[in-house]
Amino acid sequence: MRTHYCGELNSRHEGEEVVLCGWVHRRRDHGGVIFVDLRDRDGLVQVVLDPDRAEVFARAEQVRSEYVLKVSGRVRARPRGTVNPDLPTGEIEVLGLDLDILNPSETPPIQLDEHGIEVSEELRLRYRYLDLRRPEMQARLRTRSLVTRTLRGFLDAHGFLDIETPILTKSTPEGARDYLVPSRTHPGEFFALPQSPQLFKQLLMMSGLDRYYQIARCFRDEDLRADRQPEFTQLDIEVSFLDEEALMGIMEGMIRTLFREVQGVELPEPFPRLTYAEAMRRFGSDRPDLRVPLELVDVADVLGGVDFKVFAEPARDPHGRVVALRLPGGGELTRKEIEGYTQFVAIYGAKGLAYIKVNAWNEQGREGLQSPILKFLPDQAIDAIMTRTAASDGDLIFFGADQAQVVNESMGALRVRLGQDRGLLAAGWYPLWVVDFPMFERDANSGRWMALHHPFTAPKDEHLERLESDPGTCLSRAYDLVLNGTEIGGGSIRIHRDAVQRRVFDLLAISPEQAEDRFGFLLKALRFGCPPHGGIAFGLDRLVMLMTGATSIRDVMAFPKTQSAACLLTDAPASVDEAQLKELGLRIRTKG
């Protein structure tokens, strides 16, 4: 039906006769001539219709925004002075020789031809087919397609097989709530939609398939936080007979190839690595944003004896932590700004935000500092703080003092917030592996040991013997890949021995009966020649969001759901016939 896409025309096509199909992005009448900006997937081109061809002109007079046209015409240079340097096709225009209206359009509720007019996300989701016509949305979906193509290309070339695993399956143990699917053939029983293909990919390794990948749809019925979706996509990978070094090496190569081919950027080789312990110590986070040039500095050792309970108590508490965070040039912060940050850290449970302004330390020493807490701090403590933080005149030092978890969360978040607010973020991409995670963490409420990753993660060989005697110090063979402060991937070497898996279940207080009921098939499979194996999964939505600079994963999905897990476009979920429920052996529970 057409000879070219609109967006591909340029001065090299001058004089050619072309046929274009697309949407009326904008129509203007000027000097007795009609100008139509015609839009397709590739871009915009200006079509000019003059009254010389009366019949064509009469049709052109009918067109409105978002009409679908087929236009035949001749490419010509734009008259001097009307070249549009902002448009790839801006040097030329198409003189319209014929025009068919393929389909009219009602006035769209979303204006596509004006920038800067903010449309509510509700309207965008309800008329998603209009929203997706916007060039920036098309560019995001195009990038997403290119990202998956590039990832697949790399994995195919490295001997990975693309294998599909079931969507209708058994409840998986990721910890979140499952979506359930009632079975008609087994009334009263349910399938679960997978939170990840974790157990199936391990079974594929037990099947000898050696290297597996899948771009897999996953499901979590969670109360949706800021940027979660009930269904999301992960690049899921598993390999046999490789240790973590080898797997991480291949994955680095994949991500490096991705950024080279899609972004034209060379990532560092190798990616830097931090242990979990060091990441928490320096950044208060296991997914530190290395673009922010600020670090937490431990000062508990010099504050344990001061006459200021706010510092002294956590400094002496083995579960407490006291840190300083120097903000270069922070001396210029106003009282109001500092008050704002105090409210910010309160979100994370911090009870206050102490600080010292460094006005003239070099010349005046202690007299050159300004702080409500200065009076509590002896010279020795101040000297130590100033030395460790390498503070100098014009800086400000924030303090966090509380239970370690509160300090890490609040000061880790403050570090990133300050980096953003103060324009301190380095440009570019900062990937990072975080390794040496603890195997377990204690649940604050129940006091029970919980798996930090999932219960199939292998402990380090050398920690295996103290699994029961000192689980808190056992490290796992897990690894996370962090990019600019976002975890984009995570995985581990798995347990491949029946006996070890049972010991871990024991420690997690999963009884043999529960284990049998939930993972019996996996435990059984471990006894029939399970190879050493491990894997990783990447959050594709989040990765594409980062790469496209979108601010929400909803902007990199064609048909996302709202925060209440509804589709405004199709009006799903919806009620169903009583007959359907009856067939499934179900009844709607009445209130009360």
Added chain:
Amino acid sequence: MRTHYCGELNSRHEGEEVVLCGWVHRRRDHGGVIFVDLRDRDGLVQVVLDPDRAEVFARAEQVRSEYVLKVSGRVRARPRGTVNPDLPTGEIEVLGLDLDILNPSETPPIQLDEHGIEVSEELRLRYRYLDLRRPEMQARLRTRSLVTRTLRGFLDAHGFLDIETPILTKSTPEGARDYLVPSRTHPGEFFALPQSPQLFKQLLMMSGLDRYYQIARCFRDEDLRADRQPEFTQLDIEVSFLDEEALMGIMEGMIRTLFREVQGVELPEPFPRLTYAEAMRRFGSDRPDLRVPLELVDVADVLGGVDFKVFAEPARDPHGRVVALRLPGGGELTRKEIEGYTQFVAIYGAKGLAYIKVNAWNEQGREGLQSPILKFLPDQAIDAIMTRTAASDGDLIFFGADQAQVVNESMGALRVRLGQDRGLLAAGWYPLWVVDFPMFERDANSGRWMALHHPFTAPKDEHLERLESDPGTCLSRAYDLVLNGTEIGGGSIRIHRDAVQRRVFDLLAISPEQAEDRFGFLLKALRFGCPPHGGIAFGLDRLVMLMTGATSIRDVMAFPKTQSAACLLTDAPASVDEAQLKELGLRIRTKG
């Protein structure tokens, strides 16, 4: 952990030290030496362990079938006379210098080292991780991965974007039963799992994305016939601004590329085409197997007047059909064989299977024929039948006479069955487009018009005006791709005009209210500049089944379900906690 895959070693590696990882396929002790056939994804290699290395030998003595080993050794030529020409690695063996048992195995319930021992499919599904270790299963999954890679490569190169559509969605109108997913955030309401992404891919065209594809999981809660699965995979495609000729051309190129790259076979260019009417007339089927060199021949016109009700009544009935089917060399069929075919056609509703044996027509004419019905047939009818079927001595002619649908189904099936039984199938691949389908067919029970494809299929432009006055003769812009008697793909140009869509809904007795409730969002989208568009979907499981020569789609899926839609491996579906049901606002319906 390894230097090579087992299966890649050959005489070029002689003298090299290698490290292999894999499973013990077979262990034999012979002449004081242990032979281990070590297996991995790539194949088998023979490892020889001799008592010279006492410690290694002692470990080798412990190994049993399906133990996981890491073996270091040296590649050497097999001694003269022990070369195994059936094995790609059969010229060499690996002298084991070291051996680690990475994991032992209990005795597997499926023997993997013996061919010809039939294992029940139930056992295969329950221990799928063992079944998948069989080389033929691995080869199938590997081919499947290669098939999807090749299809994607073609589509990527042709400007198609890979776009994901939702799994949690609204009931789709494919006609089969939906799987439902209760919503926790909207109690009493349900998502449906998609039977296909049909409406979403049309919406993507309305979004201006121009060319879409997806390897999409689809779901149907049907009573599983022979070779259906509750979840299956289709290659889903949709394009804008292309007519059926252009789209079929691209798709032919894709399938031709696929068979060239995966099978090393050149398919015909272009693929032959049949109209629906011709396919039914000549083969009694809209998915004829062109490997079978037999055709139905209409003979109603010469039998309407005979004194034999079985023929005469359907011959005079406008809904009846009478055909002859000549089987070359069929004169040798025994009475018992003919009886068998009579029972076979009865499955399709045929009340009998008349036949004429052509013993000596050339010399004796009518006297040379043998048939219980001969006495009813005047010379003129016999002459016409013999001429039209081109029968000659030694042949047999079967007859079908009944309602056209019964004749088509029974004689179409008999045609294929005879082709198989009599070894008449041509070798190779016979693709075929079937086009010019009717828009509608009348439901036999209700008398209502039903869409032969789906209600979004466009009628041919030239039939639009008689849509209401004579729907039975309206043809659609649908097309099916048939390969060796199996429909592997089907699609259509869609309705892109609001008014036409409403007329089709009217004709299908879908009221405006029902249309609004079920497809309101689509009808609305049609009013905002919908481009002309169309698409196609290929059944990936079935295509891979054909290409791998598997006899069931279960053999080309890693984790299929049983005929009662259960997973024997994981024991899904399963019962869930009362608390989970409560959260979903559901109650199990008690009997009675």
